[in-house]
Amino acid sequence: QGNTDLPLPPGPTPLPILGNLLAIRRDAPWKTYKEWGATYGDLIYTRTLRQGAIVINSEKVARALLEHRSYNYSDRPRFATIELFGIAFRTVFLPYGDTWRLHRRLYHQAFSADAAVQYRPMQLRKGRQLLLDLLGDPEGNDLEAHLQNHSASIIMSAVYDYDTQPRDDPLVAIVKGAMKMVIVASTPDKAAILDAYPILTRLPPWFPGASFRRHALNCRSYISDMVEKPFEHVKKNMAAGTAGPSMVSESLRKFEAEDDYGLYEQAIKNSSATAFSAASETTYSTLLVFILQMVLNPHVQERANVEIESIVGTDRLPDFGDRPSLPYVEAILRETLRFYPVSPLGIPHASVNSDTYEGYHIPKGTVIIANHWAMSRDESKYKNPCDFSPERFITTTGGLNDDTATFGFGWGRRICPGRFVADASLWSAIVSMLAVFKFTKAKDSQGRDLDFEPKWTAGAASRPVKFPCRITPRQAGMDSKKLAQLIDSSM
Numbered sequence: 100q101g102n103t104d105l106p107l108p109p110g111p112t113p114l115p116i117l118g119n120l121l122a123i124r125r126d127a128p129w130k131t132y133k134e135w136g137a138t139y140g141d142l143i144y145t146r147t148l149r150q151g152a153i154v155i156n157s158e159k160v161a162r163a164l165l166e167h168r169s170y171n172y173s174d175r176p177r178f179a180t181i182e183l184f185g186i187a188f189r190t191v192f193l194p195y196g197d198t199w200r201l202h203r204r205l206y207h208q209a210f211s212a213d214a215a216v217q218y219r220p221m222q223l224r225k226g227r228q229l230l231l232d233l234l235g236d237p238e239g240n241d242l243e244a245h246l247q248n249h250s251a252s253i254i255m256s257a258v259y260d261y262d263t264q265p266r267d268d269p270l271v272a273i274v275k276g277a278m279k280m281v282i283v284a285s286t287p288d289k290a291a292i293l294d295a296y297p298i299l300t301r302l303p304p305w306f307p308g309a310s311f312r313r314h315a316l317n318c319r320s321y322i323s324d325m326v327e328k329p330f331e332h333v334k335k336n337m338a339a340g341t342a343g344p345s346m347v348s349e350s351l352r353k354f355e356a357e358d359d360y361g362l363y364e365q366a367i368k369n370s371s372a373t374a375f376s377a378a379s380e381t382t383y384s385t386l387l388v389f390i391l392q393m394v395l396n397p398h399v400q401e402r403a404n405v406e407i408e409s410i411v412g413t414d415r416l417p418d419f420g421d422r423p424s425l426p427y428v429e430a431i432l433r434e435t436l437r438f439y440p441v442s443p444l445g446i447p448h449a450s451v452n453s454d455t456y457e458g459y460h461i462p463k464g465t466v467i468i469a470n471h472w473a474m475s476r477d478e479s480k481y482k483n484p485c486d487f488s489p490e491r492f493i494t495t496t497g498g499l500n501d502d503t504a505t506f507g508f509g510w511g512r513r514i515c516p517g518r519f520v521a522d523a524s525l526w527s528a529i530v531s532m533l534a535v536f537k538f539t540k541a542k543d544s545q546g547r548d549l550d551f552e553p554k555w556t557a558g559a560a561s562r563p564v565k566f567p568c569r570i571t572p573r574q575a576g577m578d579s580k581k582l583a584q585l586i587d588s589s590m
């Protein structure tokens with residue numbers, strides 16, 4: 100229990116009304132929080148307008164509070180934008196309670212470590228489709244789109260048994276369109292203003308300056324399609340007897356005899372719609388980080404390729420059976436997750452009751468932000484943290500150390516339930532790409548390397564901004580026919 104006589108954790112002095120709003124970098128708040136850490140430590144109190152928040156800058160404190168006291172830190176803050184834009188149904192925003200527990204149960208059935216194994220053949224197939232897409236795009240003009248398709252097609256298959264079309268898939272377009280609207284509409288500064296002045300959310304849509312209300316109405320209709328349309332696809336296939344296994348069909352069957360079936364059906368709809376949006380952006384952003392780092396670190400690719408060729412040869416592609424024999428590839432995956440957690444501040448938690456930690460008072464209902472980016476740059480754990488170095492996970496005897504670098508998947512009872520699926524999607528794509536391609540810098544007209552400074556997008560999910568590169572097959576004469584043969588001989 101908290102003790103109100105104790106001080107709040109330390110932090111920068113807030114200005115009247117605005118609090119620390121102006122002191123926080125809008126493009127990368129995680130960097131500001133890390134810088135503050137040098138003065139105030141790993142637990143910082145900050146205020147934006149009326150909203151107080153505690154930032155955790157280290158794995159140690161995150162573990163102590165969000166894991167060991169998970170019962171008290173598994174709630175979510177209620178932001179005014181969430182209701183306004185019609186996204187309060189998403190698991191990520193549900194308060195700590197029965198509906199959220201039911202969602203977690205549904206994910207556990209479909210995506211636990213054991214259940215996730217069933218998707219591996221599909222994930223390998225999708226990884227190989229990605230190879231064909233990359234072969235046809237040697238300058239990586241549509242790199243982001245290929246990676247997006249790969250991630251979207253895996254999650255649509257696992258959740259809805261839906262086979263996406265390689266381009267312009269109608270269901271993917273609905274879901275992507277809805278998520279884009281939500282991201283534009285619910286930027287942190289909008290959220291902070293609407294939370295501080297909730298009366299604004301009740302302005303009529305026609306009111307001057309209330310364009311966000313019109314936007315919100317539009318957004319709600321997109322969101323409704325995002326929830327209903329893929330779900331209808333499964334129901335239709337179940338009625339026709341053609342539905343393959345998926346999170347939705349298996350959950351519907353499991354609960355069909357329950358008295359309160361309607362409640363389960365709603366939870367299945369809402370959790371499955373959350374899964375798509377939570378899975379696709381994070382997974383493809385991580386693959387983009389991987390490719391960027393391969394372009395910038397050719398020696399890492401070469402070492403990985405030597406490892407793959409010594410274990411797999413060149414007549415087939417790697418599969419999950421090879422995974423334990425490929426420690427360096429594993430280290431690359433870990434280093435990709437460590438180097439740039441694509442959700443740098445995770446999703447905020449909230450405290451259920453007030454609490455005391457190391458002599459500081461944490462009020463009930465405080466927003467708690469885990470700064471994954473600061474954890475990735477912890478010099479006491481990661482020497483030269485700004486270097487991309489898979490070697491940091493390799494022991495002197497060539498095996499892997501115990502650090503799986505999974506802090507980017509979050510904490511305690513709210514930890515990402517899709518992490519095992521994500522891990523397999525990432526590994527199968529990374530190992531396939533390393534086996535077949537070399538990623539290098541693009542060349543200018545004189546044949547010189549085109550150097551560039553990597554940039555990162557702002558927002559809750561951050562990823563590399565488009566960068567120039569070349570994607571070259573390692574085997575001479577590799578064309579789509581030969582690659583298709585290699586893929587066939589690997590099935």
Ligand code: HEM
Nearest residue numbers: 190191377378381382445446507508509510513515517521
């Ligand atoms: C590289 C890929 C991924 C990353 C980096 C990632 C990261 C995260 C993070 C940081 C959280 C918040 C955890 C917390 O509150 O402490 C989260 C939550 C969540 N993730 Fe993931 N995720 C990934 C892939 C996936 C996949 C593939 C799925 C679904 C199959 C998924 C479904 C979810 C859901 C439903 C939540 C909300 C959990 C809750 O509020 O209880 N994620 N993820």
